[in-house]
Amino acid sequence: MAASNIWAALPGKPPLRRCARGPAGGRDHKTEEPFSTDQSGNPAGRNCLAFLPPGGTSGCSATGAGATDSLQVPGRNPRVPVTYCWGTLASRPLPREPRLLRSHHPCPWHYLHVSSYEDSLAPTCFRAHLHRRGRGSTPNMASAMTDRNPRAAEASGTYTYTSRPRAVACQRRRYRDSILQPVEESMNYGNIMYDRRVIRGNTYALPTGQVPGQPDPLELQQQQQARRRALARKRAQQQLRPRTPEPVEGRKHVDVQTELYLEEIADRIVEIDMECQTDAFLDRPPTPLFIPAKTGKDVATQILEGELFDFDLEVKPMLEVLVGKTIEQALLEVMEEEELANLRASQYAYEEIRNVELAEVQRLEEQERRHREEKERRKRQQWEIVHKQNETSQKISARAFAQRYLADLLPSVFDSLRNSGYFYDPIERDIEVGFLPWLLNEVEKTMEHSMVGRTVLDMLIREVVERRINDYESKEAAQPAQRSDDVPNDPNTVPDPSGSNLFQSQASATPSGRFSSSLRNHWLTFNGGRRLKT
Amino acid sequence: MPLPDTMFCAQQIHIPPELPDILKQFTKAAIRTQPADVLQWSAGYFSALSRGDPLPVKDRIEMPVATQKTDTGLTQGLLKVLHKQCSHKQYVELADLEKKWKNLCLPVEKFRAIVDLDPSEDKMEWIKFLALGCSSLGGTLNTAMKNVCEILTSDPEGGPARIPFETFAYIYQYLSALDPEFSAVETETYLANLRDTSESRKNGMIGLSDFVIGKKPV
Numbered sequence: 225m226a227a228s229n230i231w232a233a234l235p236g237k238p239p240l241r242r243c244a245r246g247p248a249g250g251r252d253h254k255t256e257e258p259f260s261t262d263q264s265g266n267p268a269g270r271n272c273l274a275f276l277p278p279g280g281t282s283g284c285s286a287t288g289a290g291a292t293d294s295l296q297v298p299g300r301n302p303r304v305p306v307t308y309c310w311g312t313l314a315s316r317p318l319p320r321e322p323r324l325l326r327s328h329h330p331c332p333w334h335y336l337h338v339s340s341y342e343d344s345l346a347p348t349c350f351r352a353h354l355h356r357r358g359r360g361s362t363p364n365m366a367s368a369m370t371d372r373n374p375r376a377a378e379a380s381g382t383y384t385y386t387s388r389p390r391a392v393a394c395q396r397r398r399y400r401d402s403i404l405q406p407v408e409e410s411m412n413y414g415n416i417m418y419d420r421r422v423i424r425g426n427t428y429a430l431p432t433g434q435v436p437g438q439p440d441p442l443e444l445q446q447q448q449q450a451r452r453r454a455l456a457r458k459r460a461q462q463q464l465r466p467r468t469p470e471p472v473e474g475r476k477h478v479d480v481q482t483e484l485y486l487e488e489i490a491d492r493i494v495e496i497d498m499e500c501q502t503d504a505f506l507d508r509p510p511t512p513l514f515i516p517a518k519t520g521k522d523v524a525t526q527i528l529e530g531e532l533f534d535f536d537l538e539v540k541p542m543l544e545v546l547v548g549k550t551i552e553q554a555l556l557e558v559m560e561e562e563e564l565a566n567l568r569a570s571q572y573a574y575e576e577i578r579n580v581e582l583a584e585v586q587r588l589e590e591q592e593r594r595h596r597e598e599k600e601r602r603k604r605q606q607w608e609i610v611h612k613q614n615e616t617s618q619k620i621s622a623r624a625f626a627q628r629y630l631a632d633l634l635p636s637v638f639d640s641l642r643n644s645g646y647f648y649d650p651i652e653r654d655i656e657v658g659f660l661p662w663l664l665n666e667v668e669k670t671m672e673h674s675m676v677g678r679t680v681l682d683m684l685i686r687e688v689v690e691r692r693i694n695d696y697e698s699k700e701a702a703q704p705a706q707r708s709d710d711v712p713n714d715p716n717t718v719p720d721p722s723g724s725n726l727f728q729s730q731a732s733a734t735p736s737g738r739f740s741s742s743l744r745n746h747w748l749t750f751n752g753g754r755r756l757k758t
Numbered sequence: 759m760p761l762p763d764t765m766f767c768a769q770q771i772h773i774p775p776e777l778p779d780i781l782k783q784f785t786k787a788a789i790r791t792q793p794a795d796v797l798q799w800s801a802g803y804f805s806a807l808s809r810g811d812p813l814p815v816k817d818r819i820e821m822p823v824a825t826q827k828t829d830t831g832l833t834q835g836l837l838k839v840l841h842k843q844c845s846h847k848q849y850v851e852l853a854d855l856e857k858k859w860k861n862l863c864l865p866v867e868k869f870r871a872i873v874d875l876d877p878s879e880d881k882m883e884w885i886k887f888l889a890l891g892c893s894s895l896g897g898t899l900n901t902a903m904k905n906v907c908e909i910l911t912s913d914p915e916g917g918p919a920r921i922p923f924e925t926f927a928y929i930y931q932y933l934s935a936l937d938p939e940f941s942a943v944e945t946e947t948y949l950a951n952l953r954d955t956s957e958s959r960k961n962g963m964i965g966l967s968d969f970v971i972g973k974k975p976v
Contacts (some may be wrong), residue, residue: 538768550778553784562790562819565915572916579918580967 383421769890787815791839794863806959813844814861818915836862837891838909849881868894889929893924899933899940900969907966916966923956926964 416422471477641647760893784803791814793799799814806813814834843858852873860870872890873882888909893902906929911919927949934940956964 534768535771539771542768542771542773544777546773548783550781550785554789556791557782558786558819565818568914569916572914574916574920576916639882703958 780818781822787813790819791816792819799861799863801933802858806843814839814843814858831866832864832891832895834892834895834905834908837888837905841888841909843846844884847881848885850884850887852880852882854876854965855882875934885929886932888953889933893936895934899930899937902933903930903969904966906965918967920963920965923953923964927953 417424468477638647784800787803788796788799791799802814816839818835820833820835826862839862840855840858844855856866856869859867872887872894875890876882880901889902889906892905892909893899895902895905903926904926907919907926910921910925911917913919930947930949934945952964952969956962
């Protein structure tokens with residue numbers, strides 16, 4: 225720590241250094257690497273430094289109790305201060321710096337083992353480191369919980385890391401907490417080998433995880449219990465801690481700085497300032513044309529006109545080109561035009577043939593159409609003839625049938641009509657309706673007249689007879705002796721005593737009644753006969 | 759810097775800029791026309807070019823040029839060239855026509871033979887000369903009429919080659935009158951038949967298919 229402070233106090237030199245802190249279990253090795261500003265240093269060498277097992281590997285055992293804290297992954301990038309390193313990397317995609325994740329452990333077994341799983345271990349290692357660094361002097365319970373409970377994070381499907389925002393732990397303490405108890409970070413490391421997220425062995429036999437989003441209730445309960453237990457333990461520790469005795473009355477405890485406030489920096493580097501100054505730039509004049517130095521001798525020759533240039537000779541290639549090119553081009557063009565003209569001519573010829581054929585086709589079509597129409601017309605005619613024939617025969621048969629059917633009908637209708645009295649003789653009917661009743665009336669009148677006459681005659685006769693009887697009896701009474709034998713033989717008195725008596729009594733009572741009764745009898749007989757007749 | 763009078767190198771030779779084009783057109787025309795005597799034909803070509811007349815150039819290259827060596831050398835293409843050059847006026851001067859004939863490297867004897875068929879003074883109706891030339895190409899009257907049609911038509915090459923029926927009838931009558939084998943009655947009936955078809959269907963134009971196929975069914 226002291227060395228760290230010294231470095232920090234150096235002016236102009238940032239504390240570019242790492243302090244790889246070992247686990248708490250006595251292996252307090254420090255690999256200090258003062259980082260030089262020289263950027264061209266060998267990074268491999270720098271990294272190699274980190275993997276060097278420290279001198280004392282005491283207490284390292286893969287199964288030891290201290291091995292739970294055995295993996296420490298400090299910031300591996302030597303160019304960056306440690307605090308800065310973890311602060312930024314938390315928000316950075318994890319696999320970007322695989323070198324960060326190398327384990328720094330004294331035990332070679334661990335080192336080898338973990339480094340072989342470097343890729344798969346990457347998130348876990350990194351996270352473990354983050355928690356450890358972040359906890360510092362005040363262990364964060366929540367982050368510890370997430371550290372201890374990988375299953376909870378695993379249950380949600382994807383790996384997520386959440387941490388409460390907190391202040392950056394101060395590198396340098398302002399004061400000592402307690403002299404008696406040296407500051408000891410509660411290193412609550414978890415063995416990464418027992419981390420459930422670390423898959424050991426064959427990944428094919430991977431157990432299928434729980435349904436994401438539904439944490440195991442048993443697990444939740446266990447978590448709560450563990451949390452409660454940890455709280456209780458912490459409280460008990462606080463109570464059991466030996467404290468300074470209570471201050472005397474009127475005083476109070478005050479934290480006092482007992483050590484020196486300032487430290488002398490011994491190894492001061494002597495600095496010397498040196499200066500150098502270049503000249504100001506001047507405008508550079510253009511480079512003069514390079515003219516090589518003249519060598520050799522000048523010699524002259526006179527050339528007369530026409531000696532060098534012969535027009536006929538010189539013009540020949542040009543003419544060749546001209547004529548050759550012209551002929552070639554002309555030939556090409558003629559061929560091309562001929563071809564095009566041929567094409568066009570054959571097109572026209574084809575079109576002509578096609579037109580002729582089209583006309584022929586049209587003619588044939590027209591002929592065919594006419595034939596078809598003719599056929600249709602004939603067919604229709606024939607059809608009409610057949611139809612008409614059918615109709616005629618049907619009519620004829622219907623007529624014959626109707627005739628036969630109606631032959632019986634007419635007499636029967638006349639019969640029934642005659643029976644029901646629709647046909648009658650007008651004279652006969654007149655006689656029946658008009659004449660006969662009149663005749664009957666007349667007959668009746670005549671009969672009545674004769675009856676009245678007869679009744680009147682009867683009455684006359686009866687009166688006459690009675691008078692004669694009376695006369696005769698009176699005479700008889702005058703001669704009773706003589707005439708006593710003659711009485712039973714009297715024809716008027718003997719026949720039908722009862723009827724005659726009745727008739728006599730009635731006649732004697734009311735002559736008109738006698739008359740009416742006889743008249744009624746007559747009527748009855750008359751009416752009865754008539755009724756029968758009608 | 760003024761150009762020196764003396765020439766020192768080939769780069770100083772100046773070529774007129776229109777020379778290559780003229781040369782090329784001339785070469786093309788020569789290739790296409792294939793004249794027997796290039797020099798004579800060239801004289802005719804350049805004189806026509808300088809005067810602005812129609813050039814004695816065939817429209818299409820004619821592959822069967824063997825007739826130029828064995829026969830008279832007159833072909834349909836050459837007749838077409840002549841027609842192009844002379845058709846702008848109804849009557850042509852025989853001297854002028856002979857000059858053009860010579861420019862096409864055709865033998866003068868042939869020209870005389872053609873002119874002798876219908877002797878006239880110094881002028882001749884161009885259409886008659888054309889008809890005579892066509893008949894001298896060989897073949898029957900029908901082939902001659904076919905050639906006439908192909909030369910006179912304004913349809914594109916390979917097309918139906920239609921010409922007005924009046925022209926056709928005129929040439930046909932002229933040629934058949936020269937031929938003693940054809941009677942006037944036959945000619946009249948034939949033409950009447952053709953007139954009916956052409957007037958009813960093709961608004962007065964007569965094409966190759968109207969009389970060639972009738973004679974020679976494919």
